Amino acid sequence: MVLQISATNPEHPTLLFDLPWDTPLEHWPEEHLVSLPRGISRHVVRYARAGDEVVAVKELAARPALREYELLRVLDRVGIPGVDPLAVVTGRADSAGEPLEPVLITRHLKGSLPYRSMFETTMRPSTMGRLMDALAVLLVRLHLAGFAWGDCSLSNTLFRRDAGAFAAYLVDAETGEMHERLSDGQRTYDIDLARVNIAGELMDLEASGALHPSVDPIEFGTTICARYGELWTELTRQSVYPVDKRHYIDRRIRRLNDLGFDVAEMQISQGNEGDTVTFVPKVVDAGHHQRQLLRLTGLDAEENQARRLLSDLESWMATQDDYAPGDPLGARPEVLAHRWVREVFRPTVRAVPLEIRKQLDAAQIFHELLEHRWFLCDQAQHDVGLETATDDYVANWRPPAAEQSTAAPAG
Known part of the structure; x- marks a missing residue:
């Protein structure tokens, strides 16, 4: 048998070459291993050091190993939080020439823990709630991308602390399937499976005395399904608003942001009568708005500023007569974006006295004006207009406070 290391990055085979591939994984010598918490797995899994990297090595048959490797690569390309696939090693044999199972190698996710390690000390119910929220968000992201997990559970997830919350990462894609779009039946199957798996895992913790006495495993399994449903509905429902109620769109975007999602773009189209706006949000990766705003307008802003400016730009474009998405005769987004900069952004910022423009940059001023307009609209329950808000x-x-008054003058 010929040892073969299949990887997309040419550096990875060299990095992994010195590991003891002629030894069954469960018998690897300590000198190669790294002591890190491991979750429960149906396969033998070990953490090992490969050069300066720490990698997770999992033994499984060749076809599922290659399939999972490709699925993890696809998920990585579409921005799903998961472990980073490095390589698949096939053609392994021991010193007597007997074949050994292939292995899938992924990069260890720094700072992450399997759920059982997080319950070494009894976790408070409020903390557990944040853990379940993180898993619900991950499941929603997977389904939006067209990925049917097939085995959603705490055991197949790694968790990493993210300030006061948690972020969840997919660690096992062996049973997954990628589709262009999931049916309601496929999503329901995943959700039901998650409910059963999570309730069972929490029952195991309860039996070992590691679960807070106030936590009901069945109720928590049901709660994650309810949380998933709230997120899915908020992200996928189509909303129709009157044109003069633009602050309703702002409110919807704020709810999405509060749920932990950014809005990549808004599919906005006017009704036949020209008096309504249909709004469907799309989800994106971090930093998207900053890049998008720079590409469309040439304005360089922070991410939160860019998000707010782009939302106003999208809403404004929907009111323009020559805005026709998909119509070759309609104005291109770049054309409309530069018109928005020329007719809306710059005049509005310049309407602010120089005394203020010396204190804040242009993007922050416009962001604050939009926030102020939203506040006034919410009070009045109708669109007061940007000029009145200014x-x-x-x-x-x-x-602002003296230590914040260091920005360059706005243009």
Whole structure:
């Protein structure tokens, strides 16, 4: 048999070459292993050091190993949080020439823990709730990408602390399937399986005394399904708003942001009567808005500023007569974006007194004006307009704290 290391990065085979591939994984010598918490797996899994990297090595048959490797690569390309696939090693044999199972190699996710390690000390119910929220978000992201997991569970997930919350990462894609779009039946199957698996895993913790006495495993399994349903509905429902109620769109975007999702773009189209706007959000990776705003307008802003500016740009474009997505005769987004900069962004910023523009950069000023308009619209329950909001903002403006007043003058 000939040892073969299949990897997309040419550096990875060299990195992995010195590992003891002629030894069954469960008998690898300690000198190659790294002591890290491991979750429960149907396969033999070990953490090993390969050069400066720590990798997870999992033994399984060749076809599922190659299939999971490709699925993990696809998920990585579409921005799904998961482990990074490095290689598949086939053609292994021991010193007597007897064949050994192939292995799948993934990069260890720094700072992550399997769920059982997180329950070494009894976890409070509120903390567990955040853990379940993270898993629900991961499941929604997978389904939006067209991925049917087929085995959603705490055991197949790694968790990493993210400030006061948690982020969940897929660690096992062996049973998954990628589709262009999932049916309601496929999603329901995944959700039901998650509910049963999670309830069972929490029952195991309960039996070992590692579960908080106030936690009901069945209830928690049901709760994650309800959380998933809320997220899915908020992300996929189509909303129709009157044109003069643009602050409703702002409110919807805020809810999505609060749920942990960014909005890549808004599919906005006016109704036949020209008096309604249909809004369907799309989800994106971090930093998308900053790149998108720079590409469309040439404005360089922070991510939160860019998100807010792009949302106003999208709403404004929907009101333009020559905005026709998909119509070759309609104005291109870049054309409309530069018109928005020329007719909306710059005049609005320049309407703010120089005293204020010396304190804040242009993107921050416009962001604050939009926030102020949203506040006024919410109070009045109708769109007050940007000009009115600007006048009120200027009339009530107060200098920021001295340590924040260091931005360059806005243009």
